[in-house]
Amino acid sequence: MVHTKKIAAGYGKKPKWIISQHPGAHPREYSIPLMVVVRDILGYADNAREAKKIINSGEALVNGVVRRNAHYGVGLMDVIAIPKAKRYFRAMPSRKGLALKEIDEGGSKLWLCRIKDKTIIRNGKAQLNLHDGSNILVDAKDAQKYKTNDTLVFELPKKKINDCLEFKKGNNAMVVHGRRSGDTGKIEDIAGGTITRRSLTTLAGTQMPTDYVFVIGKQNPVISV
Structure with a gap:
């Protein structure tokens, strides 16, 4: 073993x-x-x-x-x-x-998943690929409102999408990797990446790779931190 x-x-x-x-x-x-x-x-x-x-x-x-x-x-x-x-x-x-x-x-009824990417598939559906390796199908016409790095708020146990927290300036987020893991704050700036440079996000005064940042709320976190 x-x-x-x-x-x-x-x-x-x-x-x-x-x-x-x-x-x-x-x-x-x-x-x-x-x-x-x-x-x-x-x-x-x-x-x-x-x-x-x-x-x-x-x-x-x-x-x-x-x-x-x-x-x-x-x-x-x-x-x-x-x-x-x-x-x-x-x-x-x-x-x-x-x-x-x-x-x-009550808090156990909310499950947060970050969107890694999305794929348009057959029969008018789009597949949202999530940070935990799972995926969910949505109507292709609705897929435009879901973007990479946004966070889906699911209601458990139905796994119904209750909300989508946009990855944008002003929203609350948490650091999930690196030396500052667990820190929270508001997103202050987002610098897009290129082929040779990673996307960077500034959270609470510190710049870090965008994939280190996980949105957990809008004005306030939707989960207890």
Whole structure:
């Protein structure tokens, strides 16, 4: 079995061997195995066997869906629910890597996804490709209102689009990569990229690659930060 060091996964200070996540929606380097979430972060189990029992019994939901695979990778902005314990969490960026922020049940109904790009396909449909590797189909005539780097606000568990947060000056955003991960502020400037230069965005006085920035609200964040 392939393993990963706990310290390399972005949480905890002492190296500890853990199971690796299976390839899935989120890139492996930006996700945490569900078993580690249940056992090591939330502390609902003392060992792998107990954690797998909890997961196999369907007591852990990710983005409104029961996940029974202990290797399932939990990633940025995913919503984890343990209904039996009435506890809910969102995977948020921090300087040490992904961190689980406890939220209320109402907050657990909102799931944020950034649009990476979009593709026009057959039958008058467009496919929006999202940051977690998933995608959603919309009518091609509606696709113009969705742009790369915009954030979709989904209602869980229906996964219905409630809102689209534009990637534009004045909107609230969060740093999701780099040394300032977890910082929030308003977008002050956006400099488009070229073939040889990355797009850059200025957030709260600091310029950084645009793909480090994730919109989380308009005048105010739509999620608890």
